[in-house]
Amino acid sequence: MKNKCSVKLGLTILTVIIGIALTPIANAKTIATPFSRSRWPHAQVTYVIQASAYNRHVYQAAIHAWNATGQFKFVPGTTAHHQVTLGTSSATRGQYYRLAGITFSTGYTNGYYTKAQVYLLTRNFALYHYSYSDQVHVAEHELGHTIGLEHSHDRHSVMLADNRYNGISTADSAAVRIRYRLPVGRL
Numbered sequence: 001m002k003n004k005c006s007v008k009l010g011l012t013i014l015t016v017i018i019g020i021a022l023t024p025i026a027n028a029k030t031i032a033t034p035f036s037r038s039r040w041p042h043a044q045v046t047y048v049i050q051a052s053a054y055n056r057h058v059y060q061a062a063i064h065a066w067n068a069t070g071q072f073k074f075v076p077g078t079t080a081h082h083q084v085t086l087g088t089s090s091a092t093r094g095q096y097y098r099l100a101g102i103t104f105s106t107g108y109t110n111g112y113y114t115k116a117q118v119y120l121l122t123r124n125f126a127l128y129h130y131s132y133s134d135q136v137h138v139a140e141h142e143l144g145h146t147i148g149l150e151h152s153h154d155r156h157s158v159m160l161a162d163n164r165y166n167g168i169s170t171a172d173s174a175a176v177r178i179r180y181r182l183p184v185g186r187l
Helices: 002-027 053-069 122-127 132-147 170-179
Strands: 044-050 073-076 084-089 101-107 113-121
Touching: 044 053, 053 073, 053 113, 053 132, 053 170, 101 132, 113 122, 113 132, 122 132, 132 170
Parallel strands: 044 073, 044 084, 084 113
Antiparallel strands: 101 113
16 A cells, blocks of 8 residues: 555656646747847837838837837937937848848947947838838837847747738747846846
8 A cells, every 4th residue: 555655656746747847848839039148238228210200100100019018118319319220221232132121239248239220121111012010010020129139930920030910929028028137148
C-alpha cells in the first residue's frame, strides 16, 4: 500500500513538473512581436510633423492609436526641441523601390535612442493604391520602429514587414510594455 501511494505521488509530481515544463512550448504558438536592444530612456518622446495637412492627419491618427495603448506616449514638440521628425518623401528608387515607409533611428553607444526620422513614401502610396486606412497602418508600423519594435512574422501584427492592413495588436502593445520594463540592451 505504501509503495502504491509513493508511486502515485511520484507520478503526480512528475506530471506536474512535465506540465509546467511544457507550458512554454504550448504557449510558443502565440507569436510575440520582437523588439530591438535599443530604446528611448523613457516610454515617451516628443515629435514634430513636417508634412502636408493630409499626411499630418495620417500621422496624428497613428500617434493617437499608439497613445491609446497606454504603453508609449508621443507628445508634440517644437521645431527646436523634439526627438522624432515625421515627414514624407517621394524618393522611391533603389533600395526604397517598393517601401511605403522608412525609419532611421540614432542613439548613443549605451543603447538609448536620441533621434529618429520617419518618412512615409507618398509616391508608392499612390502607385500601389494605399487607402487612408492603409497609410495610417504604415505610419503605425513606422512609429513602432521608432519605439523599438522590429518586424514580426505574426500576420495580425502592425509590425508585419509588408503591413498595410493591420492596426496595433495586443502582442504589439505587450512587446512595448516589456521593452520599456527591461533594461536597455536586454531582450
